[in-house]
Amino acid sequence: MGLIEGLFSFLFGGGRNVVKETVEVFRENAEKSGQREADLRAATLEQFAKEFLVPRKGIFDRAMDGLNRVPRPALAMGTLGLFVSAMVDPIWFASRMQGIALVPEPLWWLLGAIVSFYFGARHQTKNQDFQRSITETLMRAPEVRQNIGALMALNSGAGETGPEAPPKGAGPNPALEDWRQAE
Template identity: 45%
Template sequence: MGLIGQIFGMGGAAKQIGEAVGGVAEVIVGNRAERDAAAAAQIAGAVSQFEGEFASAGALWFDRFVNGLNRLPRPMLALGTLGLFAYAMAEPAGFSTRMQGLGLVPEPLWWLLGAIVSFYFGARELHHQRTRTAVTLARAATAAVKSADPAPPATALAMPLLAPETKPAVTEARAEDPDFNAAVEEWRRLGA
C-alpha cells in the first residue's frame, strides 16, 4: 500500500483486515498445504501397510494345498451342473429317478443349502472385491507418492502435522456429506 496507504492511515489496518479474513477463510476451508501433507502421509502409511499385507510369507506346501482346495468348489459346481445335463441326455431314466429323490428332500434343508452356498460365494465375492479395491488403491497410492515432487523424509511423515495441544476436527465420519462443514463441527464439539 506504500505512500497512499500511509497518507490515509490505512496501511496497517488494511493489512490486519486482510490477515483476519485470511485466517477466517483458513478456519472454514482449511489449509491446503496441511491437507496435502496429511493426505501424503496417509497414502504413504497405506502403501507401507499394503506392502506388508501383500508380501509373500513363503507359503508352505500345506498352504498351497489349502489354497488349491479353496479354489475347487466353484469349478466343481459349474462342471457338475454341466454333468447333470450330460447325464440327463445319456440316461434319462436314471436322471429322472435321481431328480425324484431330490424332490423328497425337505424344504428347510434346501433353504440351508441355499444359505450355505450363498454365504460361501457371497463371502468369496466380497473378499475378492475388497482385494481388488485394495490393490487398486495401493497402485493409485503408489503412483501418487511416486509422482509427488519432493519426497518428504521418513521422519517428517511420522511427525504430527498440528501442534500437540490442538485436535483436528473429525472429518472422516461425514466427509462425503455435501452439507458437512468441519469448522462448524469442531465449533459444536468445543461447545461454542
C-alpha cells in the same frame, strides 16, 4: 517519508504481516490448506494400504487358497455333467432326480445358506483385493504425474540435446537457420 516507513514497518516489519494475519481470520490460507489436504490424503492412503496388506506365505495359506478355488468350478462342471448324464442315460438321471426330490426343505435352506455365505465371502475377498489394487494405484499417482511432466518437457523441446539442439540461452541464429534449410 518517515511516516510511510513507520506505517509499512508496523504492518509488515518484524517478521510479521498484519494484513496477512488479519485476512487469515476471515479466509483460510490456500497454501496451508493444500498442504493439510495433501498430508491428510497421504495419511489416509497409507492407513488404507496397511489395512488391506495381508502377507500370505505359508503352505497352509496356499492350500486354503487352492481349496477356495474348487467349489465354483466344481458346481459349474457338475451342472454340465447333469445335462450330459440326462442325455446319455435318461433313466439313470431320472432315478437320481427322484432321490433329490426326497430331500427335505430345511436341508435345501441350509444348502442355500452355505452356498450364499461361501460366494458372499468370496465376493468380499475379491472386493478387498480390488480396493487394495486401487490403493496401490493411487499411491503411484504422484510418480506418474511427475513422469508425465518430464515427458511433456521433453516433448516441448526443453530437453533437446545433440548437434541439432540449440545451445542453452541462445536466441535465434539466422546463419544456422540458413544452413539447416540448405541441407
